[in-house]
Amino acid sequence: MTYRVIQWAPGVVAREAVAGVVGHPDLELTGAWVHSADKDGRDVGELCGLDPLGVLATRDKDALLATDADCVCFTVGRNWVEDPTESFEDLLRILRSGKNVVNLWWPTLVYPRALAGDFYKDLEKACLEGGTSFCTVGMDPGxxxxxxxxxxxxxxxxxxxxxxxxxxxxxxxxxxxxxxxxxxxxxxxxxxxxxxxxxxxxxxxxxxxxxxxxxxxxxxxxxxxxxxxxxxxxxxxxxxxxxxxxxxxxxxxxxxxxxxxxxxxxxxxxxxxxxxxxxxxxxxxxxxxxxxxxxxxxxxxxxxxPPDYTGDPVAVASAMSVVNAIPRVCAAPPGVLSLLDLPPFPSKNSGTRN
Missing domain, CATH: 3.30.360 (Dihydrodipicolinate Reductase; domain 2)
Incomplete structure (x- = not known):
């Protein structure tokens, strides 16, 4: 089965996530969300320093969430340090729309049930309303x-x-x-x-x-x-x-x-x-x-x-910790997941680098 993936926000780790999705035989990149006007309408491969992929980025969240995708790879910036509210609302909206989410934003969501406040309850409710699953991995926490x-x-x-x-x-x-x-x-x-x-x-x-x-x-x-x-x-x-x-x-x-x-x-x-x-x-x-x-x-x-690789291997590992989990998360029953809930999710990437 092929799972259709939306990349939510570009960046250093997102570049590695996009490369990972493109190289995974069970995944297909179908869309991407960007925040800035100068990136709207541009090829996602170009934005990530890769070859053109024929997939255009958009700022239109409604249009993107109306597309026929299975999962969103959520890698927005570090705004959780100051105030996670805006991006957390986006997470809930995505889950309610019927799309599963693998998350690298706000790493404390690696185990939301232990987080103070209503975050876990709100995530679980959104998952049940959308028939979706949510999981955060990353490296640390992760x-x-x-x-x-x-x-x-x-x-x-x-x-x-x-x-x-x-x-x-x-x-x-x-x-x-x-x-x-x-x-x-x-x-x-x-x-x-x-x-x-x-x-x-x-x-x-x-x-x-x-x-x-x-x-x-x-x-x-x-x-x-x-x-x-x-x-x-x-x-x-x-x-x-x-x-x-x-x-x-x-x-x-x-x-x-x-x-x-x-x-x-x-x-x-x-x-x-x-x-x-x-x-x-x-x-x-x-x-x-x-x-x-x-x-x-x-x-x-x-x-x-490898010696000829010019990127950050920790960024690659962080990105692939969620990309490789996508099939497991999509196949799981609706709800909030953690590393305690998922079986191993090894890479299927053939090793071709962009």
């Missing part, structure tokens, strides 16, 4: 942390704790945004938005609850902590200079506590030099899942690309 941990838990008889890691080198990112977000190049960690109280909990709480439900426990409290390291000498990165004595690495943890013990933990290690945080013994960019129990399991997953 497969890189929760998915890898669920794989490790398959082998365990007794579970004491689950610890998930993301390890990333941010030195190649261009522009000031990445340095401001983590506080790189600053002398005071208070300058790091990600380390403000409650921010990391808001980002990772649903992942903790997903894993807690997976192992049959209930989180009593969520606790944050963090540490930073400082550059011993000045050095250059893609986004500018890191002076000596300023923040060059951030390590934060979000811990789901049960009976005073950290049962489920998400940890991020954000660095600018490969040699920083050597105690991790982790080379490159990727993810780690550690399950302490009987037996104890550690899975390390690195993310890389």
């Amino acid at each position: 497969y890189g942390t929760a998915g890898l941990a669920l794989s490790a838990l398959t082998l365990v008889r007794e579970v004491s704790s689950v610890h998930m890691y993301q390890v990333m080198n941010n030195a190649h990112w261009e522009g000031p945004g990445i340095t401001k977000f983590f506080g790189f190049g600053q002398r005071d960690s208070a300058a790091s938005p990600i380390l403000r109280p409650g921010v990391t909990t808001n980002y990772h709480a649903t992942t903790l609850h997903l894993l807690a439900d997976a192992i049959g426990t209930e989180i009593e409290e969520i606790v944050e902590d963090h540490s930073v390291i400082y550059a011993d000498e000045a050095f250059e990165i893609a986004s500018g200079s890191i002076p000596a004595g300023t923040i060059s690495g951030v390590r934060y943890r979000v811990k789901g506590m049960v009976g005073g013990q950290a049962r489920v933990v998400v940890e991020h290690v954000e660095r600018l030099r490969e040699e920083d945080f050597p105690e991790l013994e982790f080379r490159g960019d990727g993810y780690r899942a550690e399950v302490t129990g009987l037996p104890s399991i550690r899975l390390d997953m690195t993310v890389s690309a």
